[in-house]
Amino acid sequence: MKSRPTIPVAELARRCAEEMARYRRRQDYDPCYCHDLFHRALVGRDEDAWAALYSQFHHLVRSWLGDVPGDLDVLVNRAFERFWRALSPDRFADFPTLAKILKYLKRCAQSVAIDARRREERRQVEEAALARMHEVANGERRGSPEQVLDKITGEQLYEQAMRCLNSSQERLVFRASFEWDLRPGVIAER
Numbered sequence: 097m098k099s100r101p102t103i104p105v106a107e108l109a110r111r112c113a114e115e116m117a118r119y120r121r122r123q124d125y126d127p128c129y130c131h132d133l134f135h136r137a138l139v140g141r142d143e144d145a146w147a148a149l150y151s152q153f154h155h156l157v158r159s160w161l162g163d164v165p166g167d168l169d170v171l172v173n174r175a176f177e178r179f180w181r182a183l184s185p186d187r188f189a190d191f192p193t194l195a196k197i198l199k200y201l202k203r204c205a206q207s208v209a210i211d212a213r214r215r216e217e218r219r220q221v222e223e224a225a226l227a228r229m230h231e232v233a234n235g236e237r238r239g240s241p242e243q244v245l246d247k248i249t250g251e252q253l254y255e256q257a258m259r260c261l262n263s264s265q266e267r268l269v270f271r272a273s274f275e276w277d278l279r280p281g282v283i284a285e286r
Contacts, residue, residue, distance in 0.1 A: 108133045109148035116152065127194035134197050139185040150176060153201070160205035165216040175205040214262075221256050 103111075111129035118125035130152070136145035157172050164171060179201050183191070191197045254274075261267045272278045 103132070105133070105136060105142060105144040105148060108136065108145070109152065112148070112152055131194045131197065134191075134194070135188065138180070138183055139188050141185070146180075153198075156198075157201065157205045160202050161209045161212075164209045164212045166212045171208050171212055172205075174211075175201070175208045178208060179204040218260060221260065225256065 108129055112133050115125040115127065115129055119127075133145050133149055133152075136142040137149050154172050154176075157175050158168055161168060161171055161175070182204065183197075183200065191200060257270065257274075258267060261270055272282075273280070
């Protein structure tokens with residue numbers, strides 16, 4: 097698609113909004129105005145174009161986040177920031193259509209949602225561990241911190257740690273290190 101450098105950003109934004117409304121009504125639409133707006137924002141680093149894109153697509157990004165813990169406005173901003181950082185001016189040519197651009201923006205939103213869910217899971221694990229430590233500490237008022245930690249079973253810690261790992265490779269390294277007591281150099285060799 098050719099860029100329309102003579103069309104002002106405000107006009108591009110208006111036309112983009114009109115065409116997206118036509119798309120949502122399942123009518124024929126022209127994606128070139130939105131594509132040009134992305135081009136101006138990402139290649140030209142035009143702040144007005146970027147603001148127009150945010151205004152046009154922030155509700156869509158919010159819907160892609162799904163039911164995610166945290167401040168949705170902050171997460172929408174993170175998705176756009178991730179998108180902006182990843183899609184540099186020299187990479188824009190890899191996205192010749194609006195559909196490809198939006199698909200990539202959706203992936204950025206989904207990765208932000210995954211990160212938010214992981215942060216929430218870690219927070220819950222930490223809270224549960226602290227609550228358990230508090231229970232044990234209240235049960236044994238004269239116990240030292242070491243005694244309190246000894247009361248929390250190794251199995252509980254192991255289960256919590258395993259839930260925090262993201263892949264089978266991470267779980268294997270964890271087991272090799274803590275169950276089999278292998279040094280990092282030996283694990284790397286194997």
